[in-house]
Amino acid sequence: MKKKTIKIGNGETYAYLEQGSGNQVLLLIHGNFSGSLYYKPLFDRLPRTIRVIAPDLRGYGDSSYENRFDTLATLATDLRLFLKALNIDKVDVVGWSLGGGVAMELAARHNVVNKLILINSTTHKGYPIFKKNADLTPQIGVPYKSKEEMAEDPVQVKPVLDVLKTGNAALMSYIFEKTIYTYGKPQEEDNDVYIKETLKQRCLIDADWALANLNMGKEPSIYRKGEDLMKLIKQPVLSFWGTLDITVPEYMVLENNAALKDVKYIRFEKCGHSPLIDKPNELTKEILDFIG
Numbered sequence: 298m299k300k301k302t303i304k305i306g307n308g309e310t311y312a313y314l315e316q317g318s319g320n321q322v323l324l325l326i327h328g329n330f331s332g333s334l335y336y337k338p339l340f341d342r343l344p345r346t347i348r349v350i351a352p353d354l355r356g357y358g359d360s361s362y363e364n365r366f367d368t369l370a371t372l373a374t375d376l377r378l379f380l381k382a383l384n385i386d387k388v389d390v391v392g393w394s395l396g397g398g399v400a401m402e403l404a405a406r407h408n409v410v411n412k413l414i415l416i417n418s419t420t421h422k423g424y425p426i427f428k429k430n431a432d433l434t435p436q437i438g439v440p441y442k443s444k445e446e447m448a449e450d451p452v453q454v455k456p457v458l459d460v461l462k463t464g465n466a467a468l469m470s471y472i473f474e475k476t477i478y479t480y481g482k483p484q485e486e487d488n489d490v491y492i493k494e495t496l497k498q499r500c501l502i503d504a505d506w507a508l509a510n511l512n513m514g515k516e517p518s519i520y521r522k523g524e525d526l527m528k529l530i531k532q533p534v535l536s537f538w539g540t541l542d543i544t545v546p547e548y549m550v551l552e553n554n555a556a557l558k559d560v561k562y563i564r565f566e567k568c569g570h571s572p573l574i575d576k577p578n579e580l581t582k583e584i585l586d587f588i589g
Contacts, residue, residue: 298340300333300359305378312359313352313379317345322385323588325351326376326403328394329504330457330473332358332494335393337487338577343585350388352379354399356500366500369395369507373402380409387411389588394545394570395419395504398511401553405513405526412588414535416580417542417570420549421513421527421556423520426453426505440519444506458501466492479541479569514556527556534560535587539568539575561587 300312314333323343325336333351343349354372356362366372376399380388389412392400397418404410426447427435433452441447449455460468470492474482483491498504512518513526534557538550547564554560563583568575 298334298337300353302359303379303382305375305382307364307375307378309355309363309375310361311352311355311375311379311382313350314340315351316340316349317343317347319346319348321346321588322348322350322388323584324376324380324388324390325349326390326392326396326399327351327354327357328396329501329508330469330495330498331394331396331491332497334358334494335491335571335573337490338573339391339581339584342577342581347588350383350385352376354396356503357498358494359497362499366503367507367510368402369398369511370402370406372399372507373406376403377407377409385409390414391416391584392418393573395508397553398424398508401513401527401530404532405529410532412535413530413532414537414584414587415550415553416537416572417539417545418536418550418553419508419511419545420552421511422516422549422552423511423518424508424545424549425519426450426509438519440509444502447506447509448502454501454505461496461498461501464496466496469495476544477570478574479543480539480567481569481575483574514552530557532559533587534558535583536560536562537565537572537580537583538562539565539570539572541567541569544570 336351353360391414393416397415428439510521512521514523572580
């Protein structure tokens with residue numbers, strides 16, 4: 298699929314995939330270590346009567362990275378400007394992993410979301426990274442004080458930064474096999490495309506910091522006080538999780554479900570962090586049924 302590009306109101310340039318036409322628009326928001334092309338299984342299955350748009354977020358894929366960001370709310374504002382540039386007023390939104398956090402911010406802060414679909418989404422209370430002991434075990438409850446300090450995390454951050462800097466596709470693919478594809482795996486040809494997109498990421502520190510500092514709930518987290526934004530999400534929500542997901546534990550998804558008003562929860566057996574790979578037919582059907 299060939300990407301298009303468009304300049305948005307804050308000076309960033311967003312690259313995106315687009316398919317289909319019609320009044321119904323489905324916006325697909327990718328996760329961390331990812332990009333728009335990871336939604337290929339949905340593009341292959343969705344009818345052309347729906348206009349489907351999947352952007353690369355700022356600092357990912359082929360989108361620009363003119364300015365750094367500290368919050369997922371900033372990426373949600375990017376998407377609002379992106380939709381405005383495309384003259385789109387309302388969308389149904391799918392958010393996978395980190396993209397789920399961006400989707401919740403978009404639904405809470407901007408009046409553009411009809412229905413909200415969360416795929417193995419990060420919790421609205423943030424995905425913390427804790428400092429490490431000398432033996433590399435986490436110091437539970439001890440946060441990093443800055444992005445620069447977090448960048449030196451010897452387990453979750455610095456090794457991945459090194460892979461991105463060196464463009465080591467084999468090692469990145471191995472990381473995905475151990476953390477994302479804990480049940481099924483993409484076809485080799487598709488995986489090569491996906492990993493190539495992953496290696497374009499330039500914003501890892503910003504993304505990790507934004508995930509750790511996300512807090513749309515009422516109570517403070519170890520990183521940030523609560524903003525009490527979940528009450529603003531009044532749209533119907535479809536929430537997915539795979540029982541073999543070791544990246545986003547179920548309690549995070551259940552935290553989201555509990556904070557939302559109108560939720561349908563679907564729990565996929567024999568499925569890891571990517572239902573896009575493990576359950577593409579079932580996922581597509583449930584999404585189509587939900588958005589009508």
